[in-house]
Structures are given as structure tokens and as C-alpha cells.
Amino acid sequence: MSEHTADAPAGTQASGVGELAREARAHTGKLRAELLSLSHAIHGAPELRFEEHAAAGRLRDALSTHGFDVEAGIGGLDTAFRASRTFGSDGPTVAVFCEYDALPGLGHGCGHNIIASAGVGGALATAALVAERAGAGRLLVLGSPGEEGGGGKVKLIEAGVLDGVDAAVMTHPAGFDAVSRTNLGRLSLEAEFTGRASHASAAPDGGRNALDAATLLLVAIGLLRQQIQDGSRIHAKVAEGGQSINIIPERARVELFVRSIDSEYLRGRLLDAVRDCVRGAAIATGTTAQFAEVAPAYDPVLPNPVLADLAVEAFGALGRPIAHGTGWSGPAGSTDMGNVSQLLPALHPYICAQPGIALHTRDFVGAAVGDGGDAAVLDGGALLATLLTTLFTRPDVLERAKAQFTASKAAA
Incomplete structure (x- = not known):
């Protein structure tokens, strides 16, 4: 992907x-070499959730070098950090998030190296732009580890790290440019079946097969999918199912993600239906079952049209025009940025690293350090800096974003 230089629409200029x-x-x-070196270094040494020591260290060092005050290990998370810069004597507190964990067995197939480097670039550009405009406020760069299933932002919220923050932004790479996306709420669940071990050939009638229960659960979920609401998803895999082929499995464990755009439906009817599938599988096989949440729940992303409209203008000026106010509303995954968006005005736009390519694929691993991925770092940083600088220098925009947030929460 070439770098974008198209002229901005007239409304944007105005x-x-x-x-x-x-x-x-x-x-x-101007920061190209530094930002791309950072992106490629993180990409080349992928670290799983809450183990991102090298990536977090690189990000902290980059921000400290440019005059940010840096704190490591915030919120009780070893690989989380907060970097801050204060402008003037008053003003809002606005945060930009960096993510930097990788996917098991795949590396940076979600492009978190781009997220982290664009976040740093956005913060450094904002510091310069706000100083030039005599803006006021406090800029936070929040390093949030463990987005891939660990709920790092949820843990930071629970630890009070976002107390006093007025708004928050980040950007995520994708195969398209969009100001918003219909990210789903998600529950991380586990079903554990316990049966009775027995010799699979000499005494099969003495056993109670926990793996059979897990198999029935997968079948039941497969049939349930036909009857669930649009905007909902269920995924499951057998994480444990016995150790020897000639022993009837005494223990089996199934990991599940259950998602929906509707939080009430997710925690109500949908969760109850999945629980019934677990119970039925246990009854049918004479096993017992334990069913529990095993990681922080992710909330759906709450859109903020005020911030989204601002991002539309910025995208256009960067030569990445998108349909005004629409973003993209196709099938989506989940993000702990959803929990942030339910707490305060927030935006989670997507920036194209390679057109048409899907996240969590080997193709995206390559795209994350290709020409398009590098352009996403630089343009993504510029997008974030535009949003952040506007919030520091245009109090009316922040107030409208807050009013929109309040109205959206009341209508939910």
C-alpha cells in the first residue's frame, strides 16, 4: 500500500x-525510522498475553526518551505501563491505548505491533501539536497487556487506572479503513466433565466417559446455533480429553467463547441455553459437570458518533476516505476496549494494513510488517494525534462527546 496523499474534502478543510x-x-x-523499527522489533519477538516484557520495555523506553514520565507495572500487571505528559495547568485527561500481545502459534496475526507503534507515534505527535497550540491537559499512554483473552483493560479499570480519564482512543489494523465496527460482547467460559476411568476394552461398562460428554456438548452447541439471535456467536474447543487411548477418559475440559451484541441477551437467554447444553451432556453420559467464567467478560463497543465523525474527517485528510459516519458493521470479534467504551467516551477505529485481508491469519502476520502495515503505523499515529489534539484544544468537541456518551448510555 502506498502512503496516502489525497486532498481532504472541503468540509474537512473548513x-x-x-x-x-x-x-x-x-x-x-519525521519519526518514521523510529516507529517502524519499534513495530518490526515487537513483531519479530512475539509474546503471549501478560508475558510481553520485551515489548512493554521497548515502548516504555521510546516514550521515556521523548520526555514522558513512565510508570511500569500499573494496576497489578507486570507488563502494563502508564506514560504521561502534562500541558499547561488545567484541561482534560485523555488516554491512548497500546496493545502488544501476540496470538498463540501465530505471532502478530492481529497486528498489535501496529497498535503499539501507532499509539506511541500518536502520543509523540500530539505532544508536539498541543505544545504548538498552547493546549492544556494531561496525555496518558496506557500499555494494556493481554487483550487476546486476558482482559488487560478490564483489570486496569478494576484497579482504578482509568479513574479521572475523560476520553480514550486507540486504533486497530484490519483489511479496511473504518471509524467503528460492531464489536461483540464476550464471555469466556469453561465446562469440565468428570466421569470414571476404566479399561476401554476389558471393562468398558465400568467407565463414565467424560470425552463423550464433551463431544455431546459440541454437538448440542452446533444445533443451538440455528436458534440464536443475529449478532451472536458461540465457539468451543476440547482443551483436554484423556491421556491414553485404552483408558476411558475420566476428565474432559471444553473452552468456550459466547458472544453477542446484546449484553442482556448474552448474560441471559444465551448463557442459559449454553448451560443447558452442558447439563444435558453430563446427564446423557452419567458424568458431572462444572461450568464457569474463566476470564474477564468483554462488553460490546459503545459507539460515539461525535468522535467517529471527527475520525471520518481525519481519515479523508490522510487519503483514506470512507463513507461518512458509517464505518463497517459486518461480523466482528470482541475487544476489551468495549469495557472502556462503556465507562467513558471512546473510539476504536480500524486502519487498513492490506485491503481485504482477515485478522488472525498467517497472511496478516506478513501484512503487519509489509508496506501497508508500515503505512498503518504512520497514518494510524496521525489519526490518533488528530483526535487527541482536538480533544485538548477544542473543549466543545470533548463536551459533545461526553454528552453523546451520556445519551447513548441512557438509551441502552
Whole structure:
């Protein structure tokens, strides 16, 4: 993907956002070598959730070098961090999130190296732009580990790290440019079946097969999918199912993700239906079952049209025009940024690393450090800097974003 230089729409120029976005892109361009080196280094040494010591260290060092005050191990998480920069004597506190964990067996197939490096680039460009405009406030760069199933942001929220934060942003790579996406709420669940071991050939009638229960659960879930609401998903895999072929499995464990755009339906009817599948599988096989949540729940992302409209203008100025106010509403995954969006005004736009390519694939692993991935780092940083600088220098925009958040929560 080539770097984007298209002229901004007239409305963008009139609002001043287009000029700001181009200035922001000039700043990230000056940091090109540093930001891309950071992105490629994180990509080349993938670390799983809550083990991202090298990545977190690189990010902290980059921010400290540029004058940010850096704290490691915040919120009780060894690989979380907070970097801060204060402008003037008053003003809002606005956060930009960096993610940097990788996928098991796949590396950076979700492009978190781009998220982290764009977050740093956005923060550094914002520091320069706000200083030039005599803006006021406190900028936070929050390193949130463990997004891939660990709920790092949820843990930071619970630890009070987001107390006093007025708004938050981040950007995520994808196969398209979009200001928003219909991210789903998600429950992380586990069903554990306990049966009775016995010799599979000499005494099969003495056993109670826990793996059979797990198999029945997968079948029941497969049939249940036909009757669930649109915007819902169920995924499951057998994580444990016996150790020897000639022993009837005494223990089996199934890991599940249950998702929906509707939080009430997710925790109500849908969860109850999955629980019934677990119970039925246990009854049918004469086993017992334990069923529990095993990781923080992810909330659906709450859109903020005020911030989204601002991002649309910035995208256009960066030569990445998208349909105004629409973003993308196709099938989606889940993110702990959803929990942030339910707490305060937030935006989670997507920036294209390679058109049409899907996340969590080997193709995306390559795209994350290809020409398009590198462009996403620089343009993503400029997008974030445009959003952040506007919030620091335009109190009216932040107030409208807060009002929109309040209205959306009341209507939910």
C-alpha cells in the first residue's frame, strides 16, 4: 500500500481537522525510522498475553526518551505501563491505548505491533501539536497487556487506572479503513466433565466417559446455533480429553467463547441455553459437570458518533476516505476496549494494513510488517494525534462527546 496523499474534502478543510491531520502525518513521518523499527522489533519477538516484557520495555523506553514520565507495572500487571505528559495547568485527561500481545502459534496475526507503534507515534505527535497550540491537559499512554483473552483493560479499570480519564482512543489494523465496527460482547467460559476411568476394552461398562460428554456438548452447541439471535456467536474447543487411548477418559475440559451484541441477551437467554447444553451432556453420559467464567467478560463497543465523525474527517485528510459516519458493521470479534467504551467516551477505529485481508491469519502476520502495515503505523499515529489534539484544544468537541456518551448510555 502506498502512503496516502489525497486532498481532504472541503468540509474537512473548513473544520480545520484536515490541516491538523496533515500536520500530524508530517510529525509521524519525521519519526518514521523510529516507529517502524519499534513495530518490526515487537513483531519479530512475539509474546503471549501478560508475558510481553520485551515489548512493554521497548515502548516504555521510546516514550521515556521523548520526555514522558513512565510508570511500569500499573494496576497489578507486570507488563502494563502508564506514560504521561502534562500541558499547561488545567484541561482534560485523555488516554491512548497500546496493545502488544501476540496470538498463540501465530505471532502478530492481529497486528498489535501496529497498535503499539501507532499509539506511541500518536502520543509523540500530539505532544508536539498541543505544545504548538498552547493546549492544556494531561496525555496518558496506557500499555494494556493481554487483550487476546486476558482482559488487560478490564483489570486496569478494576484497579482504578482509568479513574479521572475523560476520553480514550486507540486504533486497530484490519483489511479496511473504518471509524467503528460492531464489536461483540464476550464471555469466556469453561465446562469440565468428570466421569470414571476404566479399561476401554476389558471393562468398558465400568467407565463414565467424560470425552463423550464433551463431544455431546459440541454437538448440542452446533444445533443451538440455528436458534440464536443475529449478532451472536458461540465457539468451543476440547482443551483436554484423556491421556491414553485404552483408558476411558475420566476428565474432559471444553473452552468456550459466547458472544453477542446484546449484553442482556448474552448474560441471559444465551448463557442459559449454553448451560443447558452442558447439563444435558453430563446427564446423557452419567458424568458431572462444572461450568464457569474463566476470564474477564468483554462488553460490546459503545459507539460515539461525535468522535467517529471527527475520525471520518481525519481519515479523508490522510487519503483514506470512507463513507461518512458509517464505518463497517459486518461480523466482528470482541475487544476489551468495549469495557472502556462503556465507562467513558471512546473510539476504536480500524486502519487498513492490506485491503481485504482477515485478522488472525498467517497472511496478516506478513501484512503487519509489509508496506501497508508500515503505512498503518504512520497514518494510524496521525489519526490518533488528530483526535487527541482536538480533544485538548477544542473543549466543545470533548463536551459533545461526553454528552453523546451520556445519551447513548441512557438509551441502552
